[in-house]
Amino acid sequence: MTGPRFTPLVASLPATVPFVGPETQERARGRPFAARLGANESVFGPSPLAVEAMARAAAEVWKYGDPEMFELRAALAARHGVGAQHVAVGEGIDGLLGLLVRLLVAPGDAVVTSDGAYPTFNFHVAGFGGVLHKVPYAGDREDPAALVARAAETGAKLVYLANPDNPMGSWHDGATVARAVAALPEGCLMVLDEAYVEFAPEGTAPALDPDDPRVIRLRTFSKAQGMAGLRVGYGIGAPGLIAAFDKVRNHFGVGRVAQAGALAALADRAHLARVVDAVAQARARIVAIGAANGLVALPSATNFVTLDCGGDGARARRVLAALVARDIFVRMPFVAPHDRCIRISAGLPSDLDRLDEALPAALDEALNEARSLAQR
């Protein structure tokens, strides 16, 4: 009795997953985290109006959601000054990235990203057999010109650029991004991941023609809107590309509660402004906490701050482990040289009090551990 016959591609894929959730760590540790500062969630929460809308929708959840997501797409289109035909909504940016890769990438097709950029994008590229070409960051920023050059060299169908960037928190101004789009080789689509753009300085999001077939911009309700657990993201792009999602998407995948929550959140601009303000304050506090402990903060246009631990990956991993041992959930960049840093999401004042309290001891422990390893 043999098992199912997986495709050769699937059989070749590793069983790895892009991220281990904090809940998994909590189960392994046997106790919960005291501060949840690792996943760039918005601890400031969703709009109270969105919470109400979700609760109302929960009572009506026996109905399938509208598979066209008409109201939500109309509202998003109005907000961005585009037509509904320019807007695709999906199960988070993660879901949209998976669909987008599926639309374009057949086994062997070239795709370009930055070395150290969003691993879930890489997961999807591998999942459809694409060949990923990685361009180094220029310092702690993605390098748009190098990405475009590599796309031209490799004949890439897709190039990924996050602006602002995760995990470094860095950014380029919109004009730089627009220049990169203009320089793209024929037939190459740029995925412009703007998950964090609400936290960035004015002018970070480029003005783009929504009918430009060379770029799709991705936005999410997971970050500034505080609804990571709801799973709503959207893409703005040319109608031909947007319509193609209908060929492959899970049509009822963004359900009734998700649509209602997103629609209400979109309307509550005052809440968004409060969150952006609270995030700015939290960033300043993290910078100060880092400075008080001799850690340099990288400039950030996001809802997190990347702190340089002043050494190599091993050192940062020790600091991270020592913070986790003190019940503070944080993460860090995966690849060198960025893995000299740890990444701390904006938290409530009480979360940052805990960080403030734990960091000196965590740094001491990391240092002592390094010394004892050196003496062996």
Next chain:
Amino acid sequence: MTGPRFTPLVASLPATVPFVGPETQERARGRPFAARLGANESVFGPSPLAVEAMARAAAEVWKYGDPEMFELRAALAARHGVGAQHVAVGEGIDGLLGLLVRLLVAPGDAVVTSDGAYPTFNFHVAGFGGVLHKVPYAGDREDPAALVARAAETGAKLVYLANPDNPMGSWHDGATVARAVAALPEGCLMVLDEAYVEFAPEGTAPALDPDDPRVIRLRTFSKAQGMAGLRVGYGIGAPGLIAAFDKVRNHFGVGRVAQAGALAALADRAHLARVVDAVAQARARIVAIGAANGLVALPSATNFVTLDCGGDGARARRVLAALVARDIFVRMPFVAPHDRCIRISAGLPSDLDRLDEALPAALDEALNEARSLAQR
């Protein structure tokens, strides 16, 4: 400036979608339906405990959901007497079907289903380039032996069987399904879609060894649990297959509200019993309404009743259109000879009052229209 380069497979796909939602029809009609009896939703609603759990989770939706869905999977495993390693959870059965097809079906691979069975499965098979072989129903029931025989003939990797069946409402006993599984050719996986099984007679769900690599059973919170708009389905299968979903799924796709709602619904067995009872009453009423109007009801093990309109597809389509014109949302089977029927979901007594009121006039109108066409 050329557009993105879709894969040849995607370029070849039609832009059709499996279902048009009632909201789309309402927008086209310019007025809402008075009775929503077309999508086999559970108008009896979700468990009040699940509604509370969703509302609580909404306030915490700033957190990503647990990507391992540990608690929900553990609860499902306990309910079914299997291990968590036997349970995959996804964005509805639709989402799981998409992933499952992706795991197994490369372009040109054979897949078997019944002609007239669930179109969303066919959508996914086409979406991954599979070659679909369709077996006729035996009367108004799927034909498990013929499905298995065709799978052997075509070397199919996957064979789809819904039990009970949608759109006919028919079913086989579990022993028949178990025999079909036992007769599967080597390396063929049966997708046993049990979305409606809670409404079926005892013994409809076969006892299956969860380690049997030849079958995956799919269940949903969309039907008896009344949470179609939440998007939670699950599969029970052998650990090797279940683990493979991790290679391709959207890991955070079943979010925090969805997990909390499903977990609470699972615990509320009293609500489930009430719904099953209310559905049985509604079915009896639909049978009676049909009989009073000369329409024969097919036996049903689901939350809907399929009424034979006593003619061909054209006649049933006229009856359907006349009901829709009277603000009653119903659907009908897509292919002959089943398209002689219309399909009416279990409704509240008030919904069925409207049906009772509208059906005689709808039948008259359909008949008159047919006569006037014949006289032209």
